[in-house]
Amino acid sequence: MSAHQDFLAYVDKNADKFIQRLADAVKIKSISGDAGCRQETIDMGHWLQKQLDALGVTTVLRDLGQCPIQGQLLDLPPAILGRLGEDPKKKTVLIYGHYDVQPALKSDGWDTDPFELVRKDDQLFGRGSTDDKGPIMGWLNVLEAHRSQGLELPVNLRFCFEGMEESGSEGLDELIEKEVAEGEFFKGVDCVCISDNYWLNTRTPALTYGLRGIAYFGIHVSGPGQDLHSGLFGRMVHEPMTDLVKLMSKLVDHNGNILVPGIEDMVPLPDEHELKLYTKMDYSLADVAEAAGASIALSDQKETVLMGRMRNPSLSLHGIQGAFSEPGCKTVIPSKVSGKFSLRLVPPQTPELVIPLVTGYIQSEFAKLNSKNKMTVEYLHGGKPWVSDVNHWNFEAAKRAIETIWKKTPDYTREGGSIPVTLTFAEKLGVNVLLLPMGRADDGAHSTNEKLDISNFIEGTKVLGTYLYEVSALSGVA
Numbered sequence: 001m002s003a004h005q006d007f008l009a010y011v012d013k014n015a016d017k018f019i020q021r022l023a024d025a026v027k028i029k030s031i032s033g034d035a036g037c038r039q040e041t042i043d044m045g046h047w048l049q050k051q052l053d054a055l056g057v058t059t060v061l062r063d064l065g066q067c068p069i070q071g072q073l074l075d076l077p078p079a080i081l082g083r084l085g086e087d088p089k090k091k092t093v094l095i096y097g098h099y100d101v102q103p104a105l106k107s108d109g110w111d112t113d114p115f116e117l118v119r120k121d122d123q124l125f126g127r128g129s130t131d132d133k134g135p136i137m138g139w140l141n142v143l144e145a146h147r148s149q150g151l152e153l154p155v156n157l158r159f160c161f162e163g164m165e166e167s168g169s170e171g172l173d174e175l176i177e178k179e180v181a182e183g184e185f186f187k188g189v190d191c192v193c194i195s196d197n198y199w200l201n202t203r204t205p206a207l208t209y210g211l212r213g214i215a216y217f218g219i220h221v222s223g224p225g226q227d228l229h230s231g232l233f234g235r236m237v238h239e240p241m242t243d244l245v246k247l248m249s250k251l252v253d254h255n256g257n258i259l260v261p262g263i264e265d266m267v268p269l270p271d272e273h274e275l276k277l278y279t280k281m282d283y284s285l286a287d288v289a290e291a292a293g294a295s296i297a298l299s300d301q302k303e304t305v306l307m308g309r310m311r312n313p314s315l316s317l318h319g320i321q322g323a324f325s326e327p328g329c330k331t332v333i334p335s336k337v338s339g340k341f342s343l344r345l346v347p348p349q350t351p352e353l354v355i356p357l358v359t360g361y362i363q364s365e366f367a368k369l370n371s372k373n374k375m376t377v378e379y380l381h382g383g384k385p386w387v388s389d390v391n392h393w394n395f396e397a398a399k400r401a402i403e404t405i406w407k408k409t410p411d412y413t414r415e416g417g418s419i420p421v422t423l424t425f426a427e428k429l430g431v432n433v434l435l436l437p438m439g440r441a442d443d444g445a446h447s448t449n450e451k452l453d454i455s456n457f458i459e460g461t462k463v464l465g466t467y468l469y470e471v472s473a474l475s476g477v478a
């Protein structure tokens, strides 16, 4: 048997062990956006470093400094840089992933504890199962399959894992820039592979060549010195929630059109060639309904729906902090509320270009209210959009890997989500970046009952490993 076949056979035989490792990872509450979970997020970094070390990777933890969160200045979770293999005759692949997760509470509507990996039929439920602990464990599975059988890896590997991706990747760009300018770590990297997004549907594996950027904002409105009784003060004072809800209603309409002047106009319309790409995609309105859990697509045209996610900007309202949100009927006028919203950006938009348009517009809309409350707009974090070249051996290697394992030709997609570091790798390292998703469209990333199908975890592990063999086979192709 070839090394590649031994690798595949090992993955099949050790599925239960791999699932257990994912369960151990899910258990650690590495919620980067929650100050109360910061120590556990840092612990997750240490846990991951230990796993990598045990699999023969030489690792260092890089301190990324501190950042303010929920009124406290806290240490950032470390970045993990790892290296395995120094053979100058082999290609060197840089692998990125993030070990932090989105917040999750059982009371949000989860059927089971979000931080216990629960197996139901052929699916694994738990926060981070698909985003992004499952894919990271997939890479560890590849390493284990080789190390425990004494198989030589076909490429040199470099790893860059962070614990702040869900909160703006604080500190990572600076680390990469400094390392590129002064360090050795990224020297010799030939390509980058990131497994941190999802297939477009539940049938067809995907290769992803674009991501939207993001600009995340808070609108803070305050007035009364403390919360007030609405019976005693209602219709007597300017209410912060009333102002905030009015302002938030001015940002986006019910059809998803962005109302901030200048934002939509920045994006060129699609030409005939681009439109045909969406028509050809294996996608239907039933896929949106399946992934969203309801038939609520903004259009009956699949092309319009796909463009909404892949090539148009969007603006979503996420929540209001400080508002009454418990069960029951508290008759309160909250004294201070903060609305959270974000824009997903596409080329040529960048956070720098949209920030003044958004803040200026909200200030002018607030002025129209003649309110005596105080209002500020805060830019919280962001990242630029990214589009890659699919006509590159990096994509060809991944396509061949998918065809070998899944016996299907992949969809070529642009993802609606954001991974801020992607463009940094492309620009600072000057190499091709590929997104090779493991999970499916209905995995519920960021949502309740996030899951990963066992077949996606196990066959996905095989795809990741096979991709490395294909990169090696394509060595020398320009």
Ligand SMILES: C[C@H](N)C(=O)N[C@@H](Cc1c[nH]cn1)C(=O)O
Pocket: 131, 132, 165, 166, 167, 168, 196, 197, 214, 216, 416, 417, 418, 419, 420, 445
């Ligand atoms: C696509 C990736 N798995 C992801 O979920 N990225 C996040 C990044 C982010 C930015 N602010 C908060 N999280 C996303 O697209 O929301």
Ligand SMILES: [Zn+2]
Pocket: 102, 131, 166, 445, 446
């Ligand atoms: Zn995420």
Ligand SMILES: [Zn+2]
Pocket: 098, 131, 132, 165, 196, 197
């Ligand atoms: Zn992610």
